[in-house]
Amino acid sequence: MIFGAAHIAAGTYVSRLMRLYDYVASANCYKARLLLAQLERPYERVPVDIFGGDTLTDEFAAKNPARSTPVLETDGGRYLQESNAILWYLADGTPFLPEDAFDRAHVLKWLILEQTDVMPGIGGLRFRLLTGRWAPDDPPAVQRRELGRGALAMLEQQLADRAFLVGERHSIADICVYAYTHTAPEAGFDLDEFPAVEQWLRRVEDQPRFVNDLAPYPENARPGAGRSTYG
Ligand SMILES: N[C@@H](CCC(=O)N[C@@H](CS)C(=O)NCC(=O)O)C(=O)O
Structure with a gap:
């Protein structure tokens, strides 16, 4: 799912759209989605089903050894973990992070x-x-x-x-x-x-461009119904 307009830079360097590896029912992920919406930053949302075993794969561990969401893949292809580090990175240089x-x-x-x-x-x-x-x-x-x-x-x-x-x-x-x-x-x-x-x-x-897209926990989040680090 792509949010906002894709940006392709001119010249030899092709800037990729940022990607957010994201679980829809996680408020840690929702923090990043809310800031991205308020900043009007385009990004691609990559859904991660944490109770469907998606964070247990080697592929996901290579992006985040802690196996948690969210993970931000920057437009330069680097990975940033931890919701609050992601907020800080995205807010730097904007009114959402004070200069003082x-x-x-x-x-x-x-x-x-x-x-x-x-x-x-x-x-x-x-x-x-x-x-x-x-x-x-x-x-x-x-x-x-x-x-x-x-x-x-x-x-x-x-x-x-x-x-x-x-x-x-x-x-x-x-x-x-x-x-x-x-x-x-x-x-x-x-x-x-x-x-x-x-x-x-x-x-x-009441802030401009506020969104609340935090989803309820699905059935597979119940104990024993899915496969995750929570059992
Ligand atoms: N300190 C981390 C906590 C992240 C976290 O606990 N994420 C949960 C969802 S709210 C998760 O992805 N868990 C998946 C798992 O442990 O398999 C952060 O703020 O990003």
């Missing part, structure tokens, strides 16, 4: 906290509840819920008196944290308890 060193460091801080707190505490919990890997009262679910609540409380405090996470303007910090935070109700969190987070979610959704 202090603000950039704060963006980096949120990219880190998203991976340590938001993704496991909200996204990882949601995945395991929705696909039947855990029941809400299972001890690992209770532990993750505590992590997720802590992440939402941290965001609530940060957003109580500001419109966006860093420097009062929409940046990749917001895109990155939005991706799993907006799914919090599906992980059992009540966002009425976090009104500043709720309002911030709506502000992110």
Whole structure:
């Protein structure tokens, strides 16, 4: 699937369209799709069925030894792994990544906290509840819920008196944290308890060219139904 117009450079060097190796139900992948849409960057989307065994192949491991999506193949044919590294690479030189060193460091801080707190505490919990890997009262679910609540409380405090996470303007910090935070109700969190987070979610959704194409988990994501690193 190709998004945007293909670009073929003149001369001996033929620039390829960027490729995003992408799983449609992954919010880590959705982060990249959202930024690409907002930047209006053309790219080719290469669907990866992570529960159909696609990340278990040698071919995929050559692109990402960690066997995770997303992976960006640049127009020069190089591979970049990790969703937040992909956001940083694509946003560099655009309004989505501030120039000021202090603000950039704060963006980096949120990219880190998203991976340590938001993704496991909200996204990882949601995945395991929705696909039947855990029941809400299972001890690992209770532990993750505590992590997720802590992440939402941290965001609530940060957003109580500001419109966006860093420097009062929409940046990749917001895109990155939005991706799993907006799914919090599906992980059992009540966002009425976090009104500043709720309002911030709506502000992110009001940004130009905002898209939400995060798909629900398919049947083969249930345990035993497919083949993946999750079993
Ligand atoms: N830290 C990684 C995590 C990526 C990740 O966990 N991707 C999942 C989908 S959300 C995946 O592709 N898993 C496939 C597998 O492990 O087989 C990132 O941010 O890119």
